Amino acid sequence: MNVAHRALRARPLPALAWLALACPVTTGAQEAAPPPPSPAPPTVEQFFGDALLSEARISPDGMSIALRIGAKDRHVVLAVLPISTLQPTVVAGYAEQDVGRFQWVGAHRLVYDLVPKLVDAGHVESRSGLFGVNDDGRETRKLVETFGKSYFSQPDFGRPLLPINTTPLEPASPPTDNTLFVVEPGKVERRSADYFALSRLDTMTGRATPIDSPPHAQEFVFDASGALRAVRSVEDNRVQVLVRDPQGEWKSIDDRELFVAGGLHPRFLGKDGRLYLVGGRGSKFGSVQVYDTNRGEFADKPLLASDEFDIAPQFVISQGRLVGVRYLTDSLYTAWTDPVLQKAQEAVDRRLPGRVNVIDVPRLVAPENVLVESFADRLPYSYYLYNLAADRLTLIGSSHNGIDPRRMGKTYFIHYKARDGLQIPAYITFPAGRERKALPLVVLVHGGPFFIRDGWGWDPEVQFLASRGYVVLQPEYRGSGGFGFEHFHAGWKQWGLAMQNDLADGARWAIGEGLVDPRRICIAGSSYGGYAAIMGLINDPDLYRCGVAYAAVTDLRLLGSWAWSGFGDAYRNYGLPRLVGDPEADADQLRRTSPVENADRIRRPLLLAHGAFDSRVPVIHAERLREKLEGRLPGFEWVRYPEEPHGWVHPEARIDFWSRVERFLAANLSTP
DSSP states (O other): OBOOOOTTOOOOOOOOOOOOTTEEOOOGGGSOOOOOOOSSOOOHHHHHSOOSEEEEEEOTTSSEEEEEEEETTEEEEEEEEETTTOOOEEEEOOSSOOEEEEEEEETTEEEEEEOOEEEETTEEEEOOOEEEEETTSOSOEEEEOOSSOOSOSSOOTTOOOBOTTOEEOOOSSOOOBSEEEEEEETOSSSSOTTOEEEEEEETTTOOEEEEOOOTTEEEEEEOTTSOEEEEEEEETTEEEEEEEOTTSOEEEEEEEETTOTTOEEEEEEOTTSEEEEEEOTTSSSOEEEEEETTTTEEOSSOSBBOSSOOOOOEEEEETTEEEEEEEESSSEEEEESSHHHHHHHHHHHHHSTTSEEEEEOOSSSOOSEEEEEEEOSSSOOEEEEEETTTTEEEEEEESOSSOOGGGSOEEEEEEEEOTTSOEEEEEEEEOTTSOSSSEEEEEEEOSOOTTOOOOSSOOHHHHHHHHTTOEEEEEOOTTOSSSOHHHHHTTTTOTTTHHHHHHHHHHHHHHHTTOEEEEEEEEEEETHHHHHHHHHHHHOTTTOSEEEEESOOOOHHHHTOSSSOOOOHHIIIIIHHHHTOOTTTTHHHHHHTOGGGGGGGOOSOEEEEEETTOSSSOTHHHHHHHHHHTTTSTTOEEEEETTOOSSOOSHHHHHHHHHHHHHHHHHHHSOO
16 A cells, blocks of 8 residues: 655645533534634743643543643643543642653553653652552552652552663553563663563552563564564664564564664564564665564565655554554554544544544444544644544543634645755745745754654644744755655765755755745754754854754764763664764764864854753763853853753743743844
8 A cells, every 4th residue: 555645735724713621523504703813922831831731542441531631830640531421530640740651551550650850960859760550540559660759658568669760661552451561771681771671560569570582672562462472683783573483483584784774673463463564675665564474474565655755654453453554754644444443534534624633542442432633733732532423523622722823834845955966855834924935044953863854743843933933944854764765874974964964955945935034044953953053053154143952962972972972882883883973983074073173163143052961962062062152152042951851841941941042033033
């Protein structure tokens, strides 16, 4: 099956007013006329405060919905909404910390973790941990150590907690018997972050039962009984997919060098013995491949593929069978193999046109109700309950209030040509109500840079900038994930070089189209995007008026350092030398393309921000650059957030930072 995409156009804006909690959705003649656009754009707080409803998941039996709920001046909590009553109950919440990720582990039980909290420099009060709780708030149990004070007064019955670095897995078809699979890095053969000990954890008792797996396994697929049947194994510079036969022997079905085209990732094993994998297997683009474990052979053709994108599939499983595949091209879509769910998708799309409508189905039963996550470029996330038999759609809640979609910008998927002829995909967002001519531009660079890409949909950073009158260009520069191996490979060892040129060429394309004012262009981004923002000021000072860099890499030589790198062994030893540069063979290039080594070439204003709690790109990156710029560079601004990791977790930091960005851009781009 070949998939399509909607290139070169935006989705139409749906005419749907904001609704109250658990309110039926009306359409057609019953819908009231929309009010006039609000007189002012939303505030910084409305964009970057904690979402009112940031995630929702339907229970395996389809009877309840778990919700992650936030509010101003209150920490994020976990609640459960019974479908029969639509009256939510908070099952986990704390006075000092936010609830983080969560998942169902049974029809009536969940696990969740916490957002890590730093209380003073160098001292961690609490990390993520892991906790179990019933859907009525009872039987709460701490499962994984947090290195902080206990959140529960009851004893742990003498059973030691799992180590702090233990993390839960969420395979395509997880257990539903109150257990889940967890891994602990650095426990197999040698103390290394790239080796994992696998266990099955009973969330009621806290007992973890080890599972034997190949020693270098990093990705795991289980059958319907919970037995480990397939893994992806990485050893030094080799990667394999191993499948376990009925006799218990492991067989390699894919063996190749790390970071080459066509590598496979196992994702789901059906009851019929068909193993579904993600990867190119010799083609230019990642697709869904199928391997028959009974016959020991691959299918002749991919199950799902695109001729322009790595489709990044996610498998939708219900009652132990594959019912659909979510995939990404220019935006997110779902290909259903179940006709009932395909009909439900069509019904929801009719009621919520112009949006991405993602349907979440119960894992254990045939669906009577499904959960719908709905969003668009100009619409924040909303969650709906859809009853199939009654053809009834009910709004549960939305992530943001006060966002008038008519004041948000339209996002388009485009291509432009780089100076060497390579076609660069990109997303461009135009501010609402402005003539698309000679506007100020922000080139917003995604992080990663490898394996990461942008997408069509709600992005508070993009829409915040557009609401302030800026065109936002998001280039999918060479090296970005999602656009085939050749596009990915073209970015190898091109930090500060061709990758940087792609960004400048995008800005010049927008100038050539008459869309933007060449005298009012800023470059911004975080992580690699922050690196690119600083290098933009170094390489193209005549193009960019200013730069905004947060959580930015400033010294490429630190990336491979054991002391100053947050990367695992395989990536540090084999990925970084190949993708970024070898510390010895490419030392001169790494020096020439490191911002900290070129600080004297920075002449334009720069807003530099970093979190002291950043383990991926430690704050030393920013501090070394700050030492060279402070007191020398007019328009230099520096902010250090003491409790933030790699990116802004707490709303106070997000609001403060983007308030600074608003003032910084206004000061530097308001006049030619």
